[in-house]
Amino acid sequence: DVKVTQSSRYLVKRTGEKVFLECVQDMDHENMFWxxxxxxxxxxxxxxxYDVKMKExxxxxxxxxxxxxxxxxxxxxxxSASTNQTSMYLCASSLPRDTNTEAFFGQGTRLTVV
Amino acid sequence: GNSVTQMEGPVTLSEEAFLTINCTYTAxxxxxxxxxxxxxxEGLQLLLKATKADDKGSNKGFEATYRKETTSFHLEKxxxxxxxxxxxFCALSPYGGSQGNLIFGKxxxxxxxx
Numbered sequence: 001d002v003k004v005t006q007s008s009r010y011l012v013k014r015t016g017e018k019v020f021l022e023c024v025q026d027m028d029h030e031n032m033f034w035x036x037x038x039x040x041x042x043x044x045x046x047x048x049x050y051d052v053k054m055k056e057x058x059x060x061x062x063x064x065x066x067x068x069x070x071x072x073x074x075x076x077x078x079x080s081a082s083t084n085q086t087s088m089y090l091c092a093s094s095l096p097r098d099t100n101t102e103a104f105f106g107q108g109t110r111l112t113v114v
Numbered sequence: 115g116n117s118v119t120q121m122e123g124p125v126t127l128s129e130e131a132f133l134t135i136n137c138t139y140t141a142x143x144x145x146x147x148x149x150x151x152x153x154x155x156e157g158l159q160l161l162l163k164a165t166k167a168d169d170k171g172s173n174k175g176f177e178a179t180y181r182k183e184t185t186s187f188h189l190e191k192x193x194x195x196x197x198x199x200x201x202x203f204c205a206l207s208p209y210g211g212s213q214g215n216l217i218f219g220k221x222x223x224x225x226x227x228x
Contacts, residue, residue, distance in 0.1 A: 004157075033215065042203065042220035043158075058215075090157060102148075103216060105157035 003027075006091050006106040013113050019078040021109050023091030030096045032074035033103070034058075034066065037088040046089075049074055050096070081113045116141045120204045120219035127194055127226050135189040135222045137178075137204035145206040147171075147180050147187040148216065152201045161189075161202070194226045 007022035025032065033048040035058075045058030047066040055066050063085060067075045074093075078085055088110050094103040121136040139147065146165045150158040162171030167182035176191045187204060204219040 031215075035218075040220060043216075043218040045215065045217075048215055092158075102160040102163065105150075105159070107157045 004091055004093050004104050004106040006089075006109050008109050009107060011109060011111045013078075013081050013111065015082060015113055017078075017081045017113075019081050019111070019113075021076040021078075021089055021091075021111070023074045023076070023093075023106055024072050025074075025091075025093040025104070026072065027093060027104065028071065029093035029104075030071070031094045031103075032068065033092040033094075034064075034074070034076045035090045035092065036060070037090055037108070043090065046076065081111075083113050085111065086113045087111060116145070116206060116208045116217050118204050118206055118217055118219040120202075120222055122220070122222065124223040124225060127224070129196055129226055129228055130193045131226075133189070133191040133194045133198075133224070135202055135204075135224070137187045137189065137219060139185050139187065139204075139206050141185075141206055141208055143208065145208050147178070148205045148207070149176070149178055149187070149189050150203040150205060150218075152203065152221075154200070158203065194224070196226045196228055199224055199226045 004025045013019050034046040035043040037043050049055050049068045065077045088108050090108050091106040092103045118139050148163045149161040151161045152158050162173045164171040164180035170179045178189045201221045201223045203221045205216040
């Protein structure tokens with residue numbers, strides 16, 4: 001069964017901490033994405049990557065960075081966590097554009113910053 | 115720009131009722147359209163998709179038709195079940211065949227009562 005695995009389901013962090021959210025996929029997908037999900041706002045794209053060591057800003061990159069050192073792993077980094085980053089974070093992966101296959105999502109990480 | 119607008123919820127129905135969740139979009143070029151479903155406590159799963167005008171996507175009794183003339187992709191099911199209770203997201207991919215870098219609507223929460 002294909003899988004996108006996020007390292008934590010729930011996290012509680014303090015304001016100002018550096019936070020790492022990890023995502024691993026076992027499908028050899030080129031594309032990987034980080035979204036955040038908030039009530040009433042739907043899903044918003046934070047960062048995405050079309051290849052190893054490559055990254056592109058999404059719609060709301062401020063306060064975040066990413067790392068993709070290996071094809072299967074895409075990490076989201078909160079450099080200095082703030083309370084307005086309390087949210088559900090979803091990782092996804094897919095084959096390259098023009099292949100017309102679905103995007104697969106992880107289970108999500110619910111992050112609370114106190 | 116590209117955007118997706120879907121009806122706001124929550125939607126509450128009795129079992130075996132007919133379901134329609136409206137979705138309209140704006141896009142340049144020829145987007146692909148998707149419905150994703152998120153069951154409680156889980157990530158998003160692709161429910162159905164359509165890649166060109168007049169295509170009908172279908173899965174698990176749900177259907178949606180890609181209407182270019184009305185820029186719509188409404189989700190329908192003839193007889194809902196309690197197990198259909200979930201949040202439904204309409205989404206588009208502005209790059210045609212790409213499955214990643216999706217633009218999502220805000221989601222519609224469906225509750226089905228026995």
